[in-house]
Amino acid sequence: MSRYHDIAATLIDIECELRSLGQWDKVAPPPEALRSEQPFAVDTLSFSQWLQFVFIPRIRYLLDSDSELPSACAIAPMAEEMYRGLSLPIADLLSALEKIDGLISEP
Template sequence: MRYSDDIAGQVADCLLSIEMELRKLDMWASQRPPEDAFRSTEPFCLDTLAFTQWVQFVFLERMKVIVENGHPLPEVSGIAPMAEEYFRGRPESGQGLIRELEVFDQLLSGQ
C-alpha cells in the first residue's frame, strides 16, 4: 500500500516525537550497541537489547530510511503494547513514549 505524502509527513513527525520522548526519559544512548546485539532472532532483540535500545537503533533507524526514501510504510504496527510491558514495574512511567508509540501504531493501522 502506498501512503500519501501527508501520512508520510505525520509518520516522520511521530518518529521525531518518539526520539524526543526517549531523550526526556534519559534513555537515548550516545553509543551504538555492538553489532552482535543486532543478530538476535528474538522479537525486539529482547535477548540482546533493552527495549529502548531497540526503539532507537532498530525501529527509528529503519523507519527513517523508509520515510526518507519514499518506500511503502508497514501496514500494521503494534509497538505500544511492548512499551507498556517494558515500563511495567519500572520507576519511569514511560507514558509519553507509550503515547507516541500508540499514535504511530494508529497511523499505520489507518485509525
C-alpha cells in the first residue's frame, strides 16, 4: 500500500508545481475538450490542462477505488517536449513526473 501513498503524494507535488508555474487553471475546460481521443488530448487541451483535468483525476480515482493502475507510464518525456522553448523553470515538475512514471511503471 506504500506505493499507492507515494503516488498520491507525488500527484500533490505535481499539482503544487503546476500552481507555482502559473499553469493551474481556475476554470475547467468545456466537457467536449475532455472527450478528446488524441494522446494527451493534444487537440483540445494544453499539456498542463491535461495533467490537471485528465491525468491527476484519473489516477486519484484509481487510487481511491483501489483499482489496478496502468502497467506503464511515461509522461515526463512528453512534458519535456511540450514545455520545450518555454521560459518556465520546470525542473521540479519534470522531477515529479519522472517519479510518477517510475512509481506507476514499477511491477
